[in-house]
Amino acid sequence: MTKQFNGIFRTWTRVQHARHGALPVLWGDCIVHLSHPEFSGNILHTSGIIDIIEHGGFKIAQTRNNYYALLGPELQIPPGDVVDLEAFILQHRSREPALDVYASAAMNADPGCINCGGAGVYRCGEDRLCVCDRCCKHNQGWWQLEGGYGADNGRWACKAGCGVVVDKQPPVLQFLPRTVA
Structure with a gap:
């Protein structure tokens, strides 16, 4: 299977699985999702991050199946076991619903x-x-x-x-x- 460019995240964070040795999960504000346009504008996650590579002005996350562009900053999860990731990312979402240039x-x-x-x-x-x-x-x-x-x-x-x-x-x-x- 060939990996494809699949989406663009504005704000994002890496979440480590509780299971030791498991690949981290990427949570973020997906502003463009190419294979499932209905997910655009939603907070969603993709599993199995293999690598995150710096590419000019943004980063590219490589997962098991796809690539994702990470435009915004990586959010740091606050300490504690009980964190609602969706609410946490929504707090950092851009206040202005302008077209994402x-x-x-x-x-x-x-x-x-x-x-x-x-x-x-x-x-x-x-x-x-x-x-x-x-x-x-x-x-x-x-x-x-x-x-x-x-x-x-x-x-x-x-x-x-x-x-x-x-x-x-x-x-x-x-x-x-x-x-x-």
Whole structure:
């Protein structure tokens, strides 16, 4: 059986089995699940972690059957025997239900990108990821800068969060559906 890339977790934690020598279980906030889309957005676990590998701005967990991208930080389980893992992960879930740009960037990245190494994101701070401006497709639209943006007022910024700013509003993307009156 060939292992496939199967999902993306935002926040996650490793849980060691009580049985000595058993492989740990990965619990996390699954923002994208490819083989079972109905699991997307849920707190779920996958068993049998064989290895967790650092890959650019995120980590990849290898399990018995699949690979998973781990975008967010690894949560440390508080001491004690009685911990409700689902409630614990829910406490750390992003408060803002915005479109997850990191997942989109990882899925659309250029494999040969010299900026992010094909990850779509790169580490731009100790605990912060940035969307790669070379790989970004700018397909989530543009917003006009105003107010406290100073010299950039009146310019247009990519909504995906890659940091690209242009002088005039780009034309409407060709693949977006249009209404006909």
